Amino acid sequence: MVIELISVGTEILLGNITNTNARYLAEECAVLGLSNYYQITVGDNEERLSEAIRTALGRSDIVLLTGGLGPTEDDITRETVAKVLGRGMYEVPEIHQQIQEYFDRMGAKSPSSNNWRQAMVIEGAQVVENHNGTAPGMIVEVDETKRIILMPGPPEELQMMFKESIAPYLAGMNQQVIYSKTVKICGMGESRVAQAISDLIEAQTNPTIGTYAKGGEVHLRITASGTDVKEAKRSIKPIVKEIKNRFGDKVYTTRESETLEQHVVGLLKRRGMTVTTAESCTGGLLAGTLVNVPGASEVFNEGYITYSNDAKQKILGVKKKTLKNDGAVSEACAAEMAKGAAKAAGSRAAVAVTGIAGPDGGTEEKPVGLVYIACCIDGNVKVESYHMNGDRQKIREITVKRALDMLRRCIRQTEED
Numbered sequence: 001m002v003i004e005l006i007s008v009g010t011e012i013l014l015g016n017i018t019n020t021n022a023r024y025l026a027e028e029c030a031v032l033g034l035s036n037y038y039q040i041t042v043g044d045n046e047e048r049l050s051e052a053i054r055t056a057l058g059r060s061d062i063v064l065l066t067g068g069l070g071p072t073e074d075d076i077t078r079e080t081v082a083k084v085l086g087r088g089m090y091e092v093p094e095i096h097q098q099i100q101e102y103f104d105r106m107g108a109k110s111p112s113s114n115n116w117r118q119a120m121v122i123e124g125a126q127v128v129e130n131h132n133g134t135a136p137g138m139i140v141e142v143d144e145t146k147r148i149i150l151m152p153g154p155p156e157e158l159q160m161m162f163k164e165s166i167a168p169y170l171a172g173m174n175q176q177v178i179y180s181k182t183v184k185i186c187g188m189g190e191s192r193v194a195q196a197i198s199d200l201i202e203a204q205t206n207p208t209i210g211t212y213a214k215g216g217e218v219h220l221r222i223t224a225s226g227t228d229v230k231e232a233k234r235s236i237k238p239i240v241k242e243i244k245n246r247f248g249d250k251v252y253t254t255r256e257s258e259t260l261e262q263h264v265v266g267l268l269k270r271r272g273m274t275v276t277t278a279e280s281c282t283g284g285l286l287a288g289t290l291v292n293v294p295g296a297s298e299v300f301n302e303g304y305i306t307y308s309n310d311a312k313q314k315i316l317g318v319k320k321k322t323l324k325n326d327g328a329v330s331e332a333c334a335a336e337m338a339k340g341a342a343k344a345a346g347s348r349a350a351v352a353v354t355g356i357a358g359p360d361g362g363t364e365e366k367p368v369g370l371v372y373i374a375c376c377i378d379g380n381v382k383v384e385s386y387h388m389n390g391d392r393q394k395i396r397e398i399t400v401k402r403a404l405d406m407l408r409r410c411i412r413q414t415e416e417d
Contacts, residue, residue: 001034001035001061001062001173001174002034002035002036002037002059002060002061002062003029003034003035003036003060003061003062003063003064004036004037004038004039004040004056004059004060004062004063004064005022005025005026005036005038005039005040005064005066006039006040006041006042006049006052006053006056006063006064006065006066007019007021007022007039007040007041007042007066007067008041008042008043008044008049008065008066008067008068008076008077008153009041009043009044009067009068009153010043010044010045010074012041012067013041013042013043019041020155021066021067021153021155021158022039022041022066024155024158024159024162025064025066025158025162026039027212028162028167029064029170030210030221030223031178031180031221031223032167032170032171032174032178033174033176033178033223033225034062034170034174037059037060038056038059038060040052040056044068044074044075044076045076046076046079046080046083049068049076049077049080050080050083050084053065053080053081053084053148054084057142057146057148060146061145061146061147062146062147062148062149062170062173063146063147063148063149064149064151065077065081065148065149065150065151066151066152066153066158067152067153068080068153069118069135069136069137069150069151069152069153070118070135070152070153071114071115071117071118071134071135072114073114075117077150078117078120078121078122078138078150081122081140081148081150082122082123085122085140085142085148087122087123087124088123089120089121089122089123090120090121090123091116091119091120091121092119092120092121092127093119095118095119095121095127095136096116096119098129098134098136099115099116099118099119099134102133102134103115103134115134118134118135118136121136121138122138122140124140124141125138125139125140126138126139126140126141128151128161128165128166129161129165130152130157130161131160131161131164132154132156132157132160132161133152133154133157135152135157137149137150137151137152137161137165137166138150139166139169147173149166149169151166176225176226176227177225177226177227177228177229177231177232178223178224178225178232179223179224179225179226179229179232179233179236180221180222180223180224180236180256181221181222181236181240181254181256182219182220182221182222182254182255182256183219183220183222183240183243183244183247183251183254184214184217184218184219184220184251184252184253184254184258184260185217185218185219185220185247185250185251185252186216186217186250186252186260186401186404186405186408187250187402187405188218188247188250189213189218190211190212190213190218193211193218193220193247194211196246196247197209197220197243197246200239200242200243206224206225206235207222207223207224207232207235207236207239208222208223208224209221209222209239210223215397215398215401216397216398216400216401216402217260217401220243222236222239222240222243223236224236240254249409249412252405252408259293260401260404260405260408261289261290261292261293261404262293263408264290264404264407264408264411265290265293265295265296265299265300267408267411267412268299268349268411269295269298269299271411271414273299273347273348273349273377273411274299274300274301274345274346274347274348274349275290275299275300275347275348275349275350275351275407276300276301276302276303276304276341276342276344276345276347276349276350276351277290277300277303277304277341277350277351277352277353278303278304278306278316278337278338278340278341278350278351278352278353279303279304279305279306279352279353280305280306280307280312280328280337280353280354280355281353281354281355281356281357281371281395281396281399282353282357282396282399282400282403283305283307283396284303284305285396285397285400286303286351286353286399286400286403286404287300287303287305289400289404290303290404301345301347302345303341304316304341304344304345306337309323309328312328312333312336312337315340315344316336316337316340316341316344316352317336317339317340317343317344318333318336318337318340319336322336327366328354329354329355329356329366329370329371329372330354330372331372331374331383331385333354333372334352334353334354334372334373334374334383335352335374335376335381335383337352337354337374338350338351338352338374338375338376338381338383339374339376339379339381341376342376342379348377348378349375349376349377349407349410349411350375350376350377351373351374351375351376351403351404351406351407352373352374352375352376353371353372353373353399353400353403354371354372355369355370355371355372355386355388355395355399356368356369356370356371357369357392357395357396357399358391358392358395359391359392367387368395369386369387369388369389369390369395370385370386370387370388371385371386371387371388371395371399371402372384372385373385373386373399373402373403373406375406375407375410377410377411377414378414382406382410384402384406386399386402
């Protein structure tokens with residue numbers, strides 16, 4: 001089946017908000033095995049929205065509309081869909097009551113007259129309950145084969161509604177069973193990963209391979225359809241095996257829900273190791289990422305933010321000579337930071353980061369984006385350097401990914417030894 005996404009809202013067109021809904025729905029529909037050939041954003045204009053809906057119905061089986069279901073005058077999605085289909089609208093008392101109860105739970109004032117617009121439903125529509133807001137969704141059967149599905153714009157409302165109600169409905173319409181497996185890769189860019197499996201991509205039919213850049217990582221989603229789950233899994237298995245063979249240690253997991261930081265914490269637990277962090281340019285972002293993992297307290301006891309040279313000397317024992325001769329952003333400094341952090345915290349493992357996040361502070365010899373990462377395990381230190389691209393925040397975020405990946409590889413090296 002072919003779907004089309006229509007995002008409604010002038011604020012999206014103006015760039016006032018980022019359209020995360022389109023990305024979310026595209027990924028989730030791909031998992032369901034639905035083909036998505038067109039995505040469009042339309043402002044709060046009835047004529048243009050009507051044209052977009054008619055065009056979508058002409059080339060797609062299912063039209064997913066997000067946004068424009070609120071209480072204000074520019075929330076026109078319900079009314080526009082009704083006019084395009086030539087149907088009337090009526091008020092549903094149960095929705096009216098749910099809106100009142102929602103305001104009561106939130107301790108807010110009584111709903112205004114505009115709020116009751118959200119209790120209006122298109123004739124023949126199936127109402128989809130909204131557990132995170134006041135605007136219900138709707139599933140409208142256009143004819144025997146085509147559907148229009150209306151969902152609210154706020155991401156927290158849309159995502160819960162999609163998971164609870166819309167995804168099961170779409171899965172029921174699709175006669176094929178869909179199964180996906182995700183291979184997560186660190187340490188390579190999307191273009192290099194795609195080039196390494198270009199032959200697999202060119203030959204793909206079923207299963208298919210999708211590449212997704214995920215902030216310092218590349219995720220490969222392998223999706224297969226079959227008459228049942230077993231058949232789909234059998235189709236995927238040799239592709240996953242081949243990808244793992246090609247990328248080796250750069251693959252850190254094939255579990256969809258496992259993040260890099262979760263994987264690293266799991267490795268530390270299995271090894272019975274504790275880790276500490278010493279950060280300069282990342283300013284605590286690395287420690288914060290580890291602490292976000294439930295159970296991280298078993299392996300992470302303390303971390304150090306040593307932004308100044310004085311702090312590097314006083315807390316981590318970095319030599320004054322090293323800072324004078326090599327500088328704070330150097331291989332030697334990173335190595336001493338990692339070794340000093342492990343000693344100060346009494347940890348078997350330590351990761352240190354020092355670099356120039358910018359936008360100022362770079363030189364021809366040491367440009368913005370130059371980062372040194374050191375990993376110390378049982379007194380053995382390894383240092384790697386990277387040249388990052390992007391703004392200050394992106395450089396810091398990618399540096400955290402590189403540091404976690406380096407720690408992962410160093411821990412695995414000790415397992416092999």
